[in-house]
Amino acid sequence: MYVAVKGGERAIENAHAWLAEERRGDTSVAELSTAQIREQLSLAVNRVMAEGSLFDADLAALAIKQSRGDLIEAIFLIRAYRTTLPRFGASRPVETGQMACDRRISATFKDAPGGQVLGPTFDYTHRLLDFKLAAEGEVTPTEQGTPREDVTPHITEFLQGEDIIQREPESDAVPGDLTREPMEFPANRALRLQSLTRGDEGFILGMAYSTQRGYARNHAFVGELRIGKVAVEMDIPELGFAIEIGELELTECETVNQFQGSKTEPPQFTRGYGLVFGQSERKSIAMALVDRALRWEELGEDNLGAAAQDEEFVLSHSDNIQATGFLEHIKLPHYVDFQSELELVRKLRREVEERTTAHQEAAE
Amino acid sequence: MTEYNFAYLDEQTKRMIRRAILKGLAVPGYQVPFASREMPMPYGWGTGGVQVSAATLTPDDTFKVIDQGADDTTNAVSIRKFFENTAGVAVTEETEKATLIQTRHRIPEAELTEDQILVYQVPIPEPLRFLEPRETETRKMHSLEEYGLMHVKLYEDISQHGDIATAYAYPVMVQDRYVMDPSPIPKFDNPKLEMSAIQLFGAGREQRIYAVPPHTKVVSLDFEDFPFVASKANHPCDLCGAEDSYLDEVILDDAGNRMFVCSDTDFCRSRRAAGHVGRLGTEDAA
Numbered sequence: 001m002y003v004a005v006k007g008g009e010r011a012i013e014n015a016h017a018w019l020a021e022e023r024r025g026d027t028s029v030a031e032l033s034t035a036q037i038r039e040q041l042s043l044a045v046n047r048v049m050a051e052g053s054l055f056d057a058d059l060a061a062l063a064i065k066q067s068r069g070d071l072i073e074a075i076f077l078i079r080a081y082r083t084t085l086p087r088f089g090a091s092r093p094v095e096t097g098q099m100a101c102d103r104r105i106s107a108t109f110k111d112a113p114g115g116q117v118l119g120p121t122f123d124y125t126h127r128l129l130d131f132k133l134a135a136e137g138e139v140t141p142t143e144q145g146t147p148r149e150d151v152t153p154h155i156t157e158f159l160q161g162e163d164i165i166q167r168e169p170e171s172d173a174v175p176g177d178l179t180r181e182p183m184e185f186p187a188n189r190a191l192r193l194q195s196l197t198r199g200d201e202g203f204i205l206g207m208a209y210s211t212q213r214g215y216a217r218n219h220a221f222v223g224e225l226r227i228g229k230v231a232v233e234m235d236i237p238e239l240g241f242a243i244e245i246g247e248l249e250l251t252e253c254e255t256v257n258q259f260q261g262s263k264t265e266p267p268q269f270t271r272g273y274g275l276v277f278g279q280s281e282r283k284s285i286a287m288a289l290v291d292r293a294l295r296w297e298e299l300g301e302d303n304l305g306a307a308a309q310d311e312e313f314v315l316s317h318s319d320n321i322q323a324t325g326f327l328e329h330i331k332l333p334h335y336v337d338f339q340s341e342l343e344l345v346r347k348l349r350r351e352v353e354e355r356t357t358a359h360q361e362a363a364e
Numbered sequence: 365m366t367e368y369n370f371a372y373l374d375e376q377t378k379r380m381i382r383r384a385i386l387k388g389l390a391v392p393g394y395q396v397p398f399a400s401r402e403m404p405m406p407y408g409w410g411t412g413g414v415q416v417s418a419a420t421l422t423p424d425d426t427f428k429v430i431d432q433g434a435d436d437t438t439n440a441v442s443i444r445k446f447f448e449n450t451a452g453v454a455v456t457e458e459t460e461k462a463t464l465i466q467t468r469h470r471i472p473e474a475e476l477t478e479d480q481i482l483v484y485q486v487p488i489p490e491p492l493r494f495l496e497p498r499e500t501e502t503r504k505m506h507s508l509e510e511y512g513l514m515h516v517k518l519y520e521d522i523s524q525h526g527d528i529a530t531a532y533a534y535p536v537m538v539q540d541r542y543v544m545d546p547s548p549i550p551k552f553d554n555p556k557l558e559m560s561a562i563q564l565f566g567a568g569r570e571q572r573i574y575a576v577p578p579h580t581k582v583v584s585l586d587f588e589d590f591p592f593v594a595s596k597a598n599h600p601c602d603l604c605g606a607e608d609s610y611l612d613e614v615i616l617d618d619a620g621n622r623m624f625v626c627s628d629t630d631f632c633r634s635r636r637a638a639g640h641v642g643r644l645g646t647e648d649a650a
Binding site for chain 1: 407408433550611
């Protein structure tokens with residue numbers, strides 16, 4: 001009886017076996033391959049890569065399969081794997097201005113050099129369930145244009161030419177790394193951006209949305225949103241020059257924000273920045289809005305007391321692996337602490353009862 | 365699991381953690397920031413303790429894990445297995461035989477010795493957190509030794525409830541300098557914090573390590589006219605008859621009958637083996 005209330009090794013093993021069966025589901029249905037997940041659930045794969053901070057579509061697909069489609073669980077698997085990897089070095093900064101864009105839009109200009117390229121977007125689809133897809137999902141190949149040879153310049157460069165948008169300070173300083181150093185506040189912008197790009201999509205979205213609804217509103221326009229591939233280059237000391245070691249798919253969002261000037265800055269446009277692995281549009285726009293909200297201090301704006309302006313609040317709560325771990329740990333046994341609370345509440349009740357009785361007796 | 369280093373973490377990470385531990389031992393009760401890693405178990409499930417254990421374990425160690433005082437609770441089983449697999453160290457349930465003990469929510473009843481290390485899993489390392497949510501503020505308060513807020517809280521408890529309404533994670537003053545959260549141990553365990561063994565506290569999610577070296581002065585916060593009292597259920601253990609151990613209350617049936625048993629399962633087992641019998645225990649139960 002007494003032993004039955006405690007867990008044990010066998011219970012854990014059995015739970016794992018059952019979990020494996022549930023993951024597989026009905027065995028008369030064909031098993032899902034990781035290649036299928038990688039190719040056909042690519043936006044889920046992208047999210048796992050972005051929040052797992054590891055650009056590897058095959059591993060992300062494996063994590064999704066193993067986690068039964070629970071993306072936070074998949075992100076956790078990737079993070080736990082990532083942290084064991086040795087570090088050979090750091091790449092050069094990727095040049096998003098050189099991106100081979102699949103999609104590139106600007107909301108601030110009707111047209112711009114490089115054009116408006118919709119790319120593979122849900123934006124103008126009507127959200128009607130496509131029942132045909134339930135039977136078969138083969139697509140007929142569409143006509144292909146010739147890819148642009150020229151580089152696609154950033155929209156903000158045009159504004160910068162007019163000197164009407166805030167210039168970002170240039171620096172060659174090595175940015176901090178939040179996976180290698182404990183986070184300390186105040187954090188600098190590089191660390192904030194690192195934290196935001198791996199932060200939970202839902203959390204960042206909610207924070208960004210709150211700024212749009214008036215909690216530290218910052219009047220954001222999507223100056224530019226671009227999705228595409230960039231080359232990753234690394235300096236090889238033995239060679240004395242940089243070589244291309246791979247390619248990343250990135251989504252980059254630059255917002256242009258109205259700004260009427262402050263005690264320290266003249267009226268001009270300001271920026272928010274979002275950069276996320278894979279095709280992760282919602283996340284990168286949200287990231288840019290939150291980044292902009294967090295820059296109130298350097299721009300000399302007022303702290304309006306909004307959650308999205310509060311660096312410590314945002315950065316301490318954006319990581320879904322930390323959040324879900326701590327949230328779910330309350331499933332673990334807490335009976336020792338509960339017992340001490342129980343004793344305390346009983347004692348406090350006893351004391352109240354004694355006082356009440358004493359009162360009554362005194363009154364009589 | 366040969367694809368991982370001894371005790372899972374790579375040596376650079378262990379070195380970083382050991383530095384934090386040494387700093388913690390040098391400044392008792394001070395929370396040392398460290399670059400906590402993602403572990404293969406969730407944050408909040410002992411990742412801090414696991415990282416401290418991983419950095420402290422040697423192949424000659426004998427490892428014991430308890431959760432709620434028990435060796436057979438699910439998470440204790442899981443963590444013990446993790447180190448059996450990744451470090452291949454000997455494990456034990458006997459407190460006396462262990463050289464490294466990782467614990468959640470309890471201090472073992474048996475007195476620990478100089479040859480032992482006790483590693484605590486810590487959820488929220490900051491004793492001032494629920495009085496001041498900002499880390500930037502609480503760090504300042506510690507550096508200025510500004511603990512008035514905590515005393516006001518304890519005072520308000522007494523004035524409102526007639527008692528200090530903290531039953532676990534009861535704050536302590538370490539070596540007359542830092543107010544420290546002893547992790548969510550019941551306050552019954554607080555007097556044991558002055559011990560011969562090294563005590564290390566790991567908070568993974570919050571990226572903090574702190575320590576209490578052997579024989580360090582650890583005082584539970586109280587007032588002269590309202591001294592600290594370590595409390596427990598006012599019963600003997602129903603299995604081993606111990607009068608001085610922390611007890612779990614186990615509900616036996618729908619009629620609300622209960623029994624009280626030692627939360628420290630090894631302590632209870634060894635007492636029964638030595639022939640002690642409680643109200644519901646039997647001679648052969650051991």
